[in-house]
Amino acid sequence: TVDRAIDLREAERFVRLFHEENPAAGDPRPRVREVAGEIARHGTYTHTYEELQFGARVAWRNSNRCIGRLYWRSLKVRDRRQVRSAEGVAIECVAHLREATGEGRIRPTITVFPPDAPGAPGPRVLNEQLIRYAGYRDADGAITGDPRYVDFTKRVRAHGWRGAGGRFDVLPLVVQTAEGGRLLCNLPGDAVLEVPIVHPEYRWFEELGLRWHAVPAISNLCLEIGGLCYPCAPFNGWYMGAEIGARNLADVTRYDQLPAVAERLGLDTSTERSLWRDHALVELNVAVLHSFERAGVTMTDHHTESARFLTHLAREEKAGRVCPADWSWIVPPISGGVTPVFHRYYDNRALTPAYVHHR
Amino acid sequence: TVDRAIDLREAERFVRLFHEENPAAGDPRPRVREVAGEIARHGTYTHTYEELQFGARVAWRNSNRCIGRLYWRSLKVRDRRQVRSAEGVAIECVAHLREATGEGRIRPTITVFPPDAPGAPGPRVLNEQLIRYAGYRDADGAITGDPRYVDFTKRVRAHGWRGAGGRFDVLPLVVQTAEGGRLLCNLPGDAVLEVPIVHPEYRWFEELGLRWHAVPAISNLCLEIGGLCYPCAPFNGWYMGAEIGARNLADVTRYDQLPAVAERLGLDTSTERSLWRDHALVELNVAVLHSFERAGVTMTDHHTESARFLTHLAREEKAGRVCPADWSWIVPPISGGVTPVFHRYYDNRALTPAYVHHR
Numbered sequence: 001t002v003d004r005a006i007d008l009r010e011a012e013r014f015v016r017l018f019h020e021e022n023p024a025a026g027d028p029r030p031r032v033r034e035v036a037g038e039i040a041r042h043g044t045y046t047h048t049y050e051e052l053q054f055g056a057r058v059a060w061r062n063s064n065r066c067i068g069r070l071y072w073r074s075l076k077v078r079d080r081r082q083v084r085s086a087e088g089v090a091i092e093c094v095a096h097l098r099e100a101t102g103e104g105r106i107r108p109t110i111t112v113f114p115p116d117a118p119g120a121p122g123p124r125v126l127n128e129q130l131i132r133y134a135g136y137r138d139a140d141g142a143i144t145g146d147p148r149y150v151d152f153t154k155r156v157r158a159h160g161w162r163g164a165g166g167r168f169d170v171l172p173l174v175v176q177t178a179e180g181g182r183l184l185c186n187l188p189g190d191a192v193l194e195v196p197i198v199h200p201e202y203r204w205f206e207e208l209g210l211r212w213h214a215v216p217a218i219s220n221l222c223l224e225i226g227g228l229c230y231p232c233a234p235f236n237g238w239y240m241g242a243e244i245g246a247r248n249l250a251d252v253t254r255y256d257q258l259p260a261v262a263e264r265l266g267l268d269t270s271t272e273r274s275l276w277r278d279h280a281l282v283e284l285n286v287a288v289l290h291s292f293e294r295a296g297v298t299m300t301d302h303h304t305e306s307a308r309f310l311t312h313l314a315r316e317e318k319a320g321r322v323c324p325a326d327w328s329w330i331v332p333p334i335s336g337g338v339t340p341v342f343h344r345y346y347d348n349r350a351l352t353p354a355y356v357h358h359r
Numbered sequence: 360t361v362d363r364a365i366d367l368r369e370a371e372r373f374v375r376l377f378h379e380e381n382p383a384a385g386d387p388r389p390r391v392r393e394v395a396g397e398i399a400r401h402g403t404y405t406h407t408y409e410e411l412q413f414g415a416r417v418a419w420r421n422s423n424r425c426i427g428r429l430y431w432r433s434l435k436v437r438d439r440r441q442v443r444s445a446e447g448v449a450i451e452c453v454a455h456l457r458e459a460t461g462e463g464r465i466r467p468t469i470t471v472f473p474p475d476a477p478g479a480p481g482p483r484v485l486n487e488q489l490i491r492y493a494g495y496r497d498a499d500g501a502i503t504g505d506p507r508y509v510d511f512t513k514r515v516r517a518h519g520w521r522g523a524g525g526r527f528d529v530l531p532l533v534v535q536t537a538e539g540g541r542l543l544c545n546l547p548g549d550a551v552l553e554v555p556i557v558h559p560e561y562r563w564f565e566e567l568g569l570r571w572h573a574v575p576a577i578s579n580l581c582l583e584i585g586g587l588c589y590p591c592a593p594f595n596g597w598y599m600g601a602e603i604g605a606r607n608l609a610d611v612t613r614y615d616q617l618p619a620v621a622e623r624l625g626l627d628t629s630t631e632r633s634l635w636r637d638h639a640l641v642e643l644n645v646a647v648l649h650s651f652e653r654a655g656v657t658m659t660d661h662h663t664e665s666a667r668f669l670t671h672l673a674r675e676e677k678a679g680r681v682c683p684a685d686w687s688w689i690v691p692p693i694s695g696g697v698t699p700v701f702h703r704y705y706d707n708r709a710l711t712p713a714y715v716h717h718r
């Protein structure tokens with residue numbers, strides 16, 4: 001895609017959308033002509049800051065897998081389109097984390113680096129999220145840390161990174177630029193807020209030694225706006241507890257903590273009919289929510305967020321827009337049937353601007 | 360659809376499928392010619408018992424919403440195509456319940472009544488399931504019983520049925536025939552096995568006064584085989600606990616019991632972050648599974664059933680068949696992310712024979 005010129009119709013469609021939703025911007029036609037001229041001359045064009053901000057926000061609004069879209073207008077957009085070096089990208093990712101973390105008052109934020117242009121690909125961050133934990137497979141095949149990142153960990157070790165070998169070692173950033181190859185960069189400790197997981201009632205819970213990072217910042221999706229592709233545009237919201245308590249720490253292919261929690265709870269794990277998994281799942285999620293609250297870190301629960309999402313849906317309909325949604329991603333992985341988002345269907349069309357999986 | 364002749368291509372497709380999967384039946388061509396001749400003469404044709412049995416079983420195999428398909432070959436098919444009167448249908452539905460209930464050893468069973476034919480619609484049962492509970496709305500709008508059946512209850516009351524006004528009054532069967540109008544028929548008590556819901560640890564649980572029927576028997580789907588439509592073909596499996604514990608007794612639009620359970624558990628219902636809904640949901644489901652086991656009534660849990668479904672899927676693939684599945688129905692409404700069926704996608708195409716919603 002890097003070598004193709006930008007699709008003029010995509011660009012025009014976006015410019016018209018921008019002007020439609022921002023009446024103060026006036027008649028779209030002069031801007032459409034301008035963009036067409038730029039594309040004719042250079043094969044690409046440059047968004048104004050207002051267009052970029054609008055595009056990033058609408059891409060969130062269009063994220064059919066995201067339950068957290070009620071506050072899509074509040075996304076803070078950091079324009080770093082002038083930053084091209086790997087070092088510059090790493091520095092700005094660290095700055096993003098510091099600003100977005102806000103000592104716990106988490107702020108939905110995106111940092112946008114240069115787009116792909118004909119013959120000039122933009123920089124990329126190879127990590128799935130800015131903050132994730134290493135996974136180490138030992139000689140017997142046993143895994144310490146996050147099994148999801150065993151391959152990624154192996155690759156950064158091949159590039160010379162040395163992890164401590166623990167369960168929660170923050171992985172280094174890997175930045176790739178067309179000119180400079182790959183840069184590995186450890187995140188400074190003060191850029192990574194973490195929360196130890198404890199339980200409001202069970203003292204033994206902290207002995208499980210669990211923790212999680214405060215900020216989920218997806219860094220491997222392309223931001224597509226008006227035919228332009230920004231391959232490096234890490235964004236973050238705050239966590240919904242279930243992402244940690246019902247997926248990252250619970251999945252058998254991730255930290256797989258339900259058996260350990262069930263054992264400490266004294267549950268009968270010899271039969272599925274005791275629902276020991278379900279019991280342990282609830283206590284793990286209670287612990288996650290409690291721990292973030294205790295640490296003063298923004299987090300939502302799946303009930304509150306489901307209700308918010310329906311508010312969002314109603315607002316979007318009132319604004320005359322389709323709110324695309326993917327049922328299987330919107331319905332939480334715990335107590336699905338008990339959340340109001342379960343009991344309806346959604347329109348799941350793909351709209352742009354969008355965050356897309358390109359790699 | 361009643362007045363149209365049967366679609367010959369559908370009939371032929373089915374006959375070929377039957378012969379393909381039943382090599383002992385030999386060359387399909389003579390049977391295809393026979394069926395074509397019948398349709399040419401009468402606008403319809405008659406399935407052999409073997410075809411009917413195969414069709415009903417394959418319709419189960421094709422039920423993309425059903426997690427319980429591993430045992431699709433074991434469906435017991437009761438051929439009642441000669442029963443046309445409303446009384447006869449009612450009697451056979453009662454016999455179906457007695458046989459399928461088996462004093463708790465539940466047996467997947469279907470009873471097939473006459474198909475629709477040109478100018479001669481088959482009989483119909485208007486109930487959604489053979490056994491369901493009435494719902495009564497009083498003058499203040501408060502509902503006693505199952506809110507889902509308030510309208511149905513109103514209609515049978517208009518036809519002269521008198522319910523006791525309780526929370527678990529079994530609704531009468533309503534049978535409709537083209538000739539005879541509607542027949543209301545109370546199910547005899549010994550045809551309706553019920554299970555009082557108690558908890559293995561909490562004695563107070565039985566004070567909630569909950570119960571549920573042992574046999575889920577869907578009675579408002581059409582069985583479509585080879586272009587023929589059997590509008591009255593009630594079928595039953597056994598329950599997966601979550602259908603009762605996470606839907607019928609839990610949904611806010613059904614029995615809505617989570618607040619009552621949470622209160623008795625002493626949970627903090629002033630905030631969603633205590634996950635009181637999730638806690639109460641688990642205990643309600645534990646109670647349902649325990650109660651059925653104690654009563655000696657067949658029931659599966661969502662973990663076991665998820666694993667079985669993946670076994671079924673693997674078997675179907677090995678047999679060279681697509682196993683169509685609808686993710687949003689297959690993933691259980693409780694602890695979805697903890698079940699293995701959550702972590703993959705499915706092919707959701709519509710195959711026939713099938714059980715279809717026509718009304």
Ligand code: HEM
Nearest residue numbers: 060063065066067068108109235236237238239240300355
């Ligand atoms: C503000 C708080 C937010 C909450 C509570 C929230 C919640 C969620 C949740 C629960 C998921 C599903 C994650 C999973 O199952 O792996 C999700 C996915 C997603 N969210 Fe949000 N979100 C938030 C902010 C944002 C922001 C700021 C953006 C973009 C600007 C965004 C875009 C997305 C996208 C693109 C996905 C799909 C990711 C993928 O395909 O892997 N969200 N969100």
Ligand code: HEM
Nearest residue numbers: 419422424425426427467468594595596597598599659714
């Ligand atoms: C043997 C035990 C069985 C189990 C454990 C089982 C389980 C389930 C479950 C959990 C559902 C979803 C119900 C809901 O969410 O409302 C379902 C739906 C369904 N099942 Fe099964 N099932 C069984 C037997 C059968 C049989 C014998 C048939 C037909 C011959 C069948 C056909 C269907 C169909 C057609 C649906 C969709 C119903 C609808 O659209 O409302 N199942 N099943």
